[in-house]
Amino acid sequence: MALEPGQITVGSRVIKPEDDQTVLVERTLRSGQSVFYAGNVVILGDVNPGAQVTATGDVIVVGSLRGTVHAGAGGNEKAMVVAFRFEPTQLRIASHIARPPEGMISTGQPEVARIKDGLVTIEAYLATGERQAGGAKVTRKLAGARIENGG
Amino acid sequence: MGEVIVITSGKGGVGKTTATANIGAGLAMRGYKVALVDADIGLRNLDVVLGLENRIVYDLVDVAHGHCRLKQALIKDKRFEGLYLLPAAQTKDKTAVKPEQMKEICLQLKEEFDFVIIDCPAGIEQGFRNAIAGAEKAIVITTPEVSAVRDADRVIGLLEAAELREPKLVVNRLRPRMVRQGDMMTIEDIIDILAVDLLGVIPEDEQIIVTTNRGDTVVLMDRSRSGEAFRNITRRILGEPVPLMELERDGHFFARLRRIMGLG
Numbered sequence: 001m002a003l004e005p006g007q008i009t010v011g012s013r014v015i016k017p018e019d020d021q022t023v024l025v026e027r028t029l030r031s032g033q034s035v036f037y038a039g040n041v042v043i044l045g046d047v048n049p050g051a052q053v054t055a056t057g058d059v060i061v062v063g064s065l066r067g068t069v070h071a072g073a074g075g076n077e078k079a080m081v082v083a084f085r086f087e088p089t090q091l092r093i094a095s096h097i098a099r100p101p102e103g104m105i106s107t108g109q110p111e112v113a114r115i116k117d118g119l120v121t122i123e124a125y126l127a128t129g130e131r132q133a134g135g136a137k138v139t140r141k142l143a144g145a146r147i148e149n150g151g
Numbered sequence: 152m153g154e155v156i157v158i159t160s161g162k163g164g165v166g167k168t169t170a171t172a173n174i175g176a177g178l179a180m181r182g183y184k185v186a187l188v189d190a191d192i193g194l195r196n197l198d199v200v201l202g203l204e205n206r207i208v209y210d211l212v213d214v215a216h217g218h219c220r221l222k223q224a225l226i227k228d229k230r231f232e233g234l235y236l237l238p239a240a241q242t243k244d245k246t247a248v249k250p251e252q253m254k255e256i257c258l259q260l261k262e263e264f265d266f267v268i269i270d271c272p273a274g275i276e277q278g279f280r281n282a283i284a285g286a287e288k289a290i291v292i293t294t295p296e297v298s299a300v301r302d303a304d305r306v307i308g309l310l311e312a313a314e315l316r317e318p319k320l321v322v323n324r325l326r327p328r329m330v331r332q333g334d335m336m337t338i339e340d341i342i343d344i345l346a347v348d349l350l351g352v353i354p355e356d357e358q359i360i361v362t363t364n365r366g367d368t369v370v371l372m373d374r375s376r377s378g379e380a381f382r383n384i385t386r387r388i389l390g391e392p393v394p395l396m397e398l399e400r401d402g403h404f405f406a407r408l409r410r411i412m413g414l415g
């Protein structure tokens with residue numbers, strides 16, 4: 001889908017973004033509903049199984065992520081996906097496609113997915129950024145997270 | 152002025168017609184005037200479930216097209232004074248009625264009846280759009296299966312888009328033993344995804360099949376578990392705060408359910 005900067009559709013409705021960088025979606029996306037946005041997307045709600053979010057930038061879900069998210073849809077390898085409860089059906093970042101291992105359940109903590117060493121990697125999201133507070137760093141790798149070149 | 156409630160699910164065969172018949176009978180049992188509308192044109196069922204098939208002369212399509220007056224098409228139930236059925240046509244298809252016509256019929260029914268309950272066809276196409284057109288409230292039915300819950304979620308999204316906000320959920324065919332063994336979705340799992348209020352939980356019960364085949368309802372049967380579940384749902388529709396009965400809970404999730412029901 002060709003995205004104009006600042007353009008957003010929720011389902012079949014075209015919604016005017018708050019600004020041309022980040023859009024707030026103040027609702028839960030249910031099965032069959034989708035959001036496309038050229039920029040970052042913040043969902044204040046859940047992304048249910050069967051729902052889809054596509055953004056050229058980051059995607060942040062302030063709720064449960066159980067549907068499909070594509071961050072960095074234009075090819076941005078630095079894009080990330082953050083969710084308070086991380087149980088996506090499928091995850092895409094730039095041209096990488098990953099699916100969680102069978103039966104993966106959420107840690108119940110906010111987690112972040114991004115590309116590290118060519119793999120989509122999920123880890124605990126620390127509000128302090130990259131600094132680790134002395135403890136062990138827990139990293140979970142997603143199955144099928146190989147680079148899909150040009151895919 | 153009555154209230155128009157549509158009973159819908161997305162997925163087929165999860166219990167819409169069963170629920171329409173039993174909730175309708177339950178409300179009529181309490182003395183209310185109830186009209187049941189079979190919106191499943193081409194696959195009508197509600198008349199059979201109520202044992203009224205042999206009394207049909209006119210149907211919903213006849214009313215929509217002005218072939219008869221609404222009163223002529225309404226069939227009085229055998230058992231309950233205040234219960235009436237507006238049957239679906241069997242020989243037409245779902246495009247035989249338009250949403251505008253459904254709206255008009257619901258408006259007319261509302262003037263006569265305390266409750267108008269619409270039995271929605273499966274799916275999310277024209278038949279669904281017709282069925283919800285005249286409704287003010289919605290009850291969504293699901294079974295504790297991933298695919299049924301997914302369809303319920305889709306339907307809730309469509310209802311919200313059609314301004315039918317805050318639908319209530321009924322979970323049908325729950326098998327407490329399977330839930331305890333971890334082989335069936337729990338009520339909590341379902342509510343966690345759908346995030347709507349729970350109206351009630353109906354257990355899997357052979358009595359439903361037995362009564363349905365006889366053209367009868369379980370809601371009348373004092374000792375039936377599913378009958379009790381339907382009586383509770385009826386009371387909740389009437390605004391009474393009825394706690395969930397034993398089989399409607401699944402163990403340690405009770406505390407959370409009480410909160411969802413607004414009782415805790």
Ligand SMILES: Nc1ncnc2c1ncn2[C@@H]1O[C@H](COP(=O)(O)OP(=O)(O)OP(=O)(O)O)[C@@H](O)[C@H]1O
Nearest residue numbers: 163164165166167168169273324354355356359360
């Ligand atoms: N709680 C239950 N326990 C046992 N059987 C049930 C229960 N609820 C429904 N059934 C049976 O399941 C079948 C389907 O129910 P029903 O016809 O009410 O579903 P429906 O959603 O109206 O289907 P359709 O989508 O085809 O209109 C029927 O045979 C019914 O008797």
Ligand SMILES: [Mg+2]
Nearest residue numbers: 167168191196
């Ligand atoms: Mg039916």
